[in-house]
Amino acid sequence: MKLFIEWKYKTPTGTEIGFKSEEITPEKALLLAEDIVKTGRVRQLTLYDQYDTTWTIKELKKYVTKVEAVPHDITVFFDGGFDGNTKKSGLGCAIYFEQGGKQYRIRKNALVEELNTNGEAEYAALHLAVKELEFLGVQHMPVIFIGDSQGVINQLNDEWPCYDAELLLWIDRIEGDVEKLGINPEFQLISRKKNGEADHLATQALMGVEIYSKSEI
Structure with a gap:
């Protein structure tokens, strides 16, 4: 806020x-x-x-x-990548927040095999981040979500329609979880270059390198 x-x-x-x-x-x-x-x-x-x-x-x-006692001032960077050859997807997110007067960062990625497109991977990466917020106990907080997918950001901001059935399922899943947590989301678009941290996490996932870390910054 x-x-x-x-x-x-x-x-x-x-x-x-x-x-x-x-x-x-x-x-x-x-x-x-x-x-x-x-x-x-x-x-x-x-x-x-x-x-x-x-x-x-x-x-x-x-x-x-x-x-002060709970995570707040939360900013989430997310990115997803899809390998057409292996049909695998890499998901990455970096979550920045304040708690107890200190600043923290969580870096997390995941490798999944059940997706079919890069668009699905982008939504799955955002969903991964929302689930991590739930694990942190985030409730009834404004959260800024930042990604480099124009389609994802514009669709979640209701600026573009979505006609893909699979992506609509992801949108419903994400919006449902966000509503359940009482999160007031703000979706922002940035360039791929500025989203390097989340992109790198997604790439590491595709390479089989699993990342999870929480550190004070």
Whole structure:
């Protein structure tokens, strides 16, 4: 979740001016809001998130305390590759998140044989990442999913229709799991070059190299 702060400042002589912050994390918003209020010159202060939901400082403090103990600020990179000769697929995902005041990264891949196209492999890689989020205990959190497949991203953003029956099954499976976890997803498209980490994990899977790691960064 990202927040904005809007406040009106009043000088001792009565002059008023309004300010609006850039998009900031809940932790930073709480710190700044409390500090601004301490000046004693704030006529009005409003906290609201990217969904235009307003928050009081008390509500935000409770949220930050609760969220600190669980994975949050989650970004997922995913990629899938399909080998037409062997009919095998390599799936890869890298998950970045914060927990307990520390930053972590999970890298995971998988080799599967039951898929038929590269498009299926891309969706299967995303599904692999969603299942890993479930294993982490992620619930009722915004999550950013980033991939280099224009078809996958645009279809999940409802910008392109999908007519392939197999891909529709993957879409239903992914959306069902996301809804079950209460995840508020954001799907972003990047270039293949910028998705190198997930791509490398998928390639390693096709080479028979299994990867799973969790590390502090």
